[in-house]
Amino acid sequence: xxxxxxxxxxxxxxxxxxxxxxxxxxxxxxxxxxxxxxxxxxxxxxxxxxxxxxxxxxxxxxxxxxxxxxxxxxxxxxxxxxxxxxxxxxxxxxxxxxxxxxxxxxxxxxxxxxxxxxxxxxxxxxxxxxxxxxxxxxxxxxxxxxxxxxxxxxxxxxxxxxxxxxxxxxxxxxxxxxxxxxxxxxxxxxxxxxxxxxxxxxxxxxxxxxxxxxxxxxxxxxxxxxxxxxxxxxxxxxxxxxxxxxxxxxxxxxxxxxxxxxxxxxxxxxxxxxxxxxxxxxxxxxxxxxxxxxxxxxxxxxxxxxxxxxxxxxxxxxxxx
Amino acid sequence: xxxxxxxxxxxxxxxxxxxxxxxxxxxxxxxxxxxxxxxxxxxxxxxxxxxxxxxxxxxxxxxxxxxxxxxxxxxxxxxxxxxxxxxxxxxxxxxxxxxxxxxxxxxxxxxxxxxxxxxxxxxxxxxxxxxxxxxxxxxxxxxxxxxxxxxxxxxxxxxxxxxxxxxxxxxxxxxxxxxxxxxxxxxxxxxxxxxxxxxxxxxxxxxxxxxxxxxxxxxxxxxxxxxxxxxxxxxxxxxxxxxxxxxxxxxxxxxxxxxxxxxxxxxxxxxxxxxxxxxxxxxxxxxxxxxxxxxxxxxxxxxxxxxxxxxxxxxxxxxxx
Numbered sequence: 001x002x003x004x005x006x007x008x009x010x011x012x013x014x015x016x017x018x019x020x021x022x023x024x025x026x027x028x029x030x031x032x033x034x035x036x037x038x039x040x041x042x043x044x045x046x047x048x049x050x051x052x053x054x055x056x057x058x059x060x061x062x063x064x065x066x067x068x069x070x071x072x073x074x075x076x077x078x079x080x081x082x083x084x085x086x087x088x089x090x091x092x093x094x095x096x097x098x099x100x101x102x103x104x105x106x107x108x109x110x111x112x113x114x115x116x117x118x119x120x121x122x123x124x125x126x127x128x129x130x131x132x133x134x135x136x137x138x139x140x141x142x143x144x145x146x147x148x149x150x151x152x153x154x155x156x157x158x159x160x161x162x163x164x165x166x167x168x169x170x171x172x173x174x175x176x177x178x179x180x181x182x183x184x185x186x187x188x189x190x191x192x193x194x195x196x197x198x199x200x201x202x203x204x205x206x207x208x209x210x211x212x213x214x215x216x217x218x219x220x221x222x223x224x225x226x227x228x229x230x231x232x233x234x235x236x237x238x239x240x241x242x243x244x245x246x247x248x249x250x251x252x253x254x255x256x257x258x259x260x261x262x263x264x265x266x267x268x269x270x271x272x273x274x275x276x277x278x279x280x281x282x283x284x285x286x287x288x289x290x291x292x293x294x295x296x297x298x299x300x301x302x303x304x305x306x307x308x309x310x311x312x313x314x315x316x317x318x319x320x321x
Numbered sequence: 322x323x324x325x326x327x328x329x330x331x332x333x334x335x336x337x338x339x340x341x342x343x344x345x346x347x348x349x350x351x352x353x354x355x356x357x358x359x360x361x362x363x364x365x366x367x368x369x370x371x372x373x374x375x376x377x378x379x380x381x382x383x384x385x386x387x388x389x390x391x392x393x394x395x396x397x398x399x400x401x402x403x404x405x406x407x408x409x410x411x412x413x414x415x416x417x418x419x420x421x422x423x424x425x426x427x428x429x430x431x432x433x434x435x436x437x438x439x440x441x442x443x444x445x446x447x448x449x450x451x452x453x454x455x456x457x458x459x460x461x462x463x464x465x466x467x468x469x470x471x472x473x474x475x476x477x478x479x480x481x482x483x484x485x486x487x488x489x490x491x492x493x494x495x496x497x498x499x500x501x502x503x504x505x506x507x508x509x510x511x512x513x514x515x516x517x518x519x520x521x522x523x524x525x526x527x528x529x530x531x532x533x534x535x536x537x538x539x540x541x542x543x544x545x546x547x548x549x550x551x552x553x554x555x556x557x558x559x560x561x562x563x564x565x566x567x568x569x570x571x572x573x574x575x576x577x578x579x580x581x582x583x584x585x586x587x588x589x590x591x592x593x594x595x596x597x598x599x600x601x602x603x604x605x606x607x608x609x610x611x612x613x614x615x616x617x618x619x620x621x622x623x624x625x626x627x628x629x630x631x632x633x634x635x636x637x638x639x640x641x642x
Contacts (some may be wrong), residue, residue, distance in 0.1 A: 273562070
């Protein structure tokens with residue numbers, strides 16, 4: 001086998017994304033060695049047990065000292081502090097990147113700490129599941145998904161190319177754009193959808209006239225689709241909203257404006273507008289499936305007719321039926 | 322094999338739900354014979370080809386003449402007209418039911434036409450996929466899902482029990498409630514989620530600063546989950562909103578109120594409130610999985626790393642990268 005493109009990759013943070021990157025590196029032979037840092041003892045232990053890293057450091061600075069590729073895989077709000085802590089230990093020529101869902105704030109918080117000779121190229125793989133932690137990762141997470149890189153003006157071209165090739169090696173398509181444009185695109189394709197999902201789940205949980213048990217039982221009518229993304233990591237998502245405030249609020253404004261118009265159409269029996277709008281939405285779905293970004297299998301290909309664990313529910317609802 | 326519980330079931334409408342009921346009846350031997358009515362020639366042909374019905378009538382009245390169980394499987398807005406058209410041909414003792422997602426309006430539109438001696442017991446199986454038409458049905462659709470019956474006061478107990486057993490035979494759990502309560506529960510678990518999904522898909526499609534191609538490419542960040550339910554049948558959903566106006570507008574009011582509070586928390590950097598709220602949403606997800614109403618498989622168990630058809634997208638985006 002030829003020499004891997006990187007010698008030592010340092011994963012700063014070993015959750016869903018960090019552990020998936022590790023599996024992907026192993027699958028494609030993208031590095032000779034993976035080391036990592038995690039704040040908690042338990043995560044470091046798990047990462048070693050699963051073979052996600054060869055060494056697990058309790059100090060991020062120690063973890064990066066030997067690395068030629070450093071990937072920050074922590075919530076957006078933690079990146080600035082970590083950058084400050086590792087700066088003096090980064091070697092010249094090292095590529096420093098991240099996987100944060102917001103890019104403007106990452107540039108703002110991280111760039112000031114990056115020493116000369118270190119190549120800072122922010123990144124964002126648009127992939128994930130609702131599960132968290134070092135056990136939730138898998139090599140295929142990035143296959144066919146897009147990774148956005150937002151290199152600053154004047155970034156080292158070779159470093160950008162190497163990072164591009166790295167993500168392609170993990171199975172991704174790569175696109176380059178500015179941090180601002182990234183934050184606007186992600187506000188509508190990811191941040192606002194998550195906010196809306198969190199919101200309706202909480203609305204449903206606090207009604208007086210419908211019980212939580214009813215919401216759960218009858219969730220197959222559509223609600224349950226929202227609960228998946230509302231089960232994502234709360235720390236990560238708090239940081240996303242606090243760090244992409246302007247774009248999220250702008251997109252929320254558009255969403256609310258459109259929703260108000262829809263509500264008005266319902267109130268005034270404007271079935272024609274409703275029908276037209278609902279029909280248009282099908283086109284976008286078709287585009288996503290054609291682009292390989294979702295499956296056409298009915299109901300996401302959820303298993304139908306599988307054994308249904310009903311124990312806790314039947315206990316909870318016995319008194320009602 | 323013992324005698325099936327029904328002799329002839331008439332399916333009025335043979336789309337996703339009608340065809341799934343047919344498959345379920347065959348699987349469990351719930352009727353000796355299935356006949357059906359569909360408006361379009363093509364649907365009747367398909368239904369015969371697939372063996373969904375033994376006879377396909379172009380008149381709903383002809384279809385019900387021999388039936389002891391008649392199931393209206395058409396959009397909510399069509400039920401009243403059909404009831405008027407079949408009333409004189411319904412046999413005494415027949416059970417008349419439906420599968421509409423709204424129950425108050427069905428009672429309002431259908432009940433006045435039901436002749437004495439015919440047992441009208443409205444129903445709603447809370448199950449479905451985003452696909453439509455007679456080819457989209459499958460026997461397992463109702464397995465483990467809930468079916469709500471809303472018999473009117475004084476309904477024939479034997480008829481209600483027989484319909485209950487029928488849905489249980491299709492694999493469902495059955496719950497009885499009033500039409501009003503049903504419409505309130507479904508407004509939050511199904512109708513508002515669909516409206517929100519339609520809305521964000523349309524908001525995303527009409528932005529100036531983000532292209533539709535970008536929305537599609539980067540949809541794996543959360544957006545694509547919404548597009549599934551926004552791909553549901555537009556006629557069915559138009560009718561749902563026009564016929565459950567009061568409950569939908571009430572629930573939308575709650576949703577908007579909560580969303581405004583969330584937006585304010587973002588604006589004023591209230592990370593603590595965001596974190597608390599996001600954490601609570603996870604509980605509901607857990608409840609849904611424990612109740613067997615969704616799968617715990619990461620990302621709905623979507624295939625990861627499968628071949629990605631990229632043809633149309635790469636053509637569309639080639640000029641941009």
